[in-house]
Amino acid sequence: MNLAAPVGAVLAGLDWAILLYFLAANGFYLLLLISAGWEMRSYVLTSRADSRWRLVQSRTAPTVSLLAPAHNEAATISDSVQAMLGLYYPNLEVVIINDGSTDTTLDVLIGRFRLVPAPLVFRQVLATEPVVGLHRSRSHPNLLVVDKRNGGKADSLNAGMNVASGQLACAVDADTLIEPDAIQRMVWPFLTTANLIAAGGTIRVANQCQIRGGRVIVTHVPRRGLSGFQVVEYLRAFLFGRLGWNRMGGNLIISGAFGLFDRAAVLAAGGYAANTVGEDMELVVRLRRKSYEAGRPGLVAFVPDPVAWTEVPETARVLGRQRDRWQRGLADVLWRNRKLLFNPWYGSLGLVAYPYFFFVELFGPVVEAIGLLGLVASLALGAVDVPFAAVYFLVAYGLGICMGAFTLVLEEFSFHRYETVPDRLVLFGWAVAENLGYRQLTVVWRLHGLIKFLRGRTDWGAMQRRGFTEDPSAPAPASRSEPG
């Protein structure tokens, strides 16, 4: 019996189905892009108003607590805290959570900022590892240090939420470079939007940028492939992905490196979950779900201004681990909140945002992998012809290249942080090249993450960073655990 014909027919049908999937996904991306363009235009026009800056500096502006967990960071903690204290915002409280450091982190803080014991009077709304002491600075009255037993990042942030006094709480990673006026920009949506529960901002890639005094002075597009591709990825994810969601049902993700939350809402929702690798996304989805259940749908806004800079992995091994973990985190969060899928009770969250993340972000790699393998098999069996394969390829990857290119258009007409023509040319080059090899590599990593999730793996994996230095050619330091 000849099996080639029925197998060929099945493969051809599969190829058509996947082609339609790509068309639908790219069509949705196009909608997001248009939405992002509209939102960006509105944002840029509004930001011309003088009142914007005066109002966020007003003493009536909401109080903000900056929460920064620190674990064995004696070498860098002093500079990090100094940079946080230098942020421009009138009602800012900086809360450093010493998460059971076994080195001299606390002693460094006590010496550098003249800390004295402060009242252990705070309301323990969220359960955390025991807090051993509170310290307030004599030299910087808005600095508070929480000394607690080790419990991990989520536990530390929960302890910070308990102790903080701000109306808004901003979770930051100690190794993220925050723009001096980032808090002002992030607070703005809380002034303009009722029922806002969280806001996120654009995180940019700092690799090979010139950094001085904890600030990015000159931006450069990395010439190394992996970090260059990630610049385009970050721009696409933030500038058109998340910005586009502002008008289409709201965001589900706020970067753990820098996000601003309504503290009361976080406390009411139970704080960060410690038993997930995607605690930032988990919190946002839970906050939104609970707000719908309480009858007051909460919004999550995205601020397109670049607010923070981070170092991205420069080796395939480390990047692979990171993407694997992100995919596991996504799968975990979507699984925990599965009742949202197509549930009209949750409005645009259940009908638009969740299905998108489920079908495009979670299962995208599966479909893409099957599609690529199926196409090769179909061509080999003669089930599809070359024009079909070419159109398939163009729809899947050609449109991806166009989306990347239009993200660069958005960047150019809004913030244009990459100022030289060579930088722009290189960026364009990365936007085209990332679809030819790098994207397929990320599919493999994400598939790996999905498989691990199905097997129940919840570890983080080690992250190796070069560290921010003024000289980008400086040697790489030792590895450490990734803060997320």
Next chain:
Amino acid sequence: MITTGLLYQVLLLLGLLLSAALAAVFGHAAWLGWTRRADPPRLALARAALTNTLAGGAAPASTAPRGDAARTSGEGPAGSVPADRDIVALPDRLRRRLLSDLAGSVQGDQRQRLARLAVDLGIIGRAQRWARSRWWWRRLRGAHLLSSLCDEDPLMHRLLGDPHPAVRAEAITWAGDHVDTAVAERLVDLLADRSPLCRHAAKDALLRAGPAAPPVVAEHLRRGDSPNLDALLDVAAGRPDHRYQAAARSLAGDPRPAIRAVAARLLGELGGHDAIPVLELQLTDPQPAVREEAAAALGRLGHWPAASAVARLLRDPSWDVRCAAGEALAALGAPGALMLQRYSRDDDPFAADMARRVQQSSGLRTVGAREPAR
């Protein structure tokens, strides 16, 4: 089936899209590059000329050529210093930037000169046209220019009622610097605006406002029928004035708990003998938020005779009330410390715990705290 023709069409479409993106990015980059090279020297010359003009080197005459005429001729009015040509020669966008950038830094005569120059150069005329535009972003730009360059313009009053919240907020921010009785009345109304941004801007404007605001706020508090009474009380507490005293005492008995709570805070800011009995009465209010504010207010006022009444709140079922009572006792000096000492051995474990924690924190006794590194 997919034909070769369709393939070429898809290829052409993608090629066109990519070309358009490339053209947009590099066209914009070229324009940016040109302005970055060309603008700074022109702006520097014009800034020097403007500084000279404002310093009295040459006051622009009211008969100066306006807008396009000035631009084409490059001629200034009779008596202008030659440097004025550098301002006139600037493109509109740079003129606007130059004048509005400088506006925040000049006062008095110099500001009047700047405003006259803005009129002569046609900037104010354009801003007024923009402020009447049907497009909100044009009105916003118009409002921004008018607010930075004009001390008084009827259009700004009109923009207080603009349909777009960003424009309204811009006008409200301007109004905060130009408050008279009518504007203060309008700002009080705007405390109940539908947009949170405008409510916030109105609150900020009232807090920054000069002496015209307190009588208006006091009158609205006295009437007590404002839909935005809690916001109004917040403003009053942020900028206490003796004229709020009677209204605050009266609102402390309001049936709405939120109003009673903010009234307690206001009384704590105002102080005075008349405030004390009201606050003491509020210590027994059925609502925890009111008891908390009353305890905190008595602590702020340092009214030590109320120590025992405040101390009783250490047994309150609400954590916030117990905490406020503890902190208030710490602020009351020796009588408060005595009460904390007594309650630290109280039968109620919650009261004893709070009293002990506050004792530790107030430096009365420190247990288990680390010494600062030397």
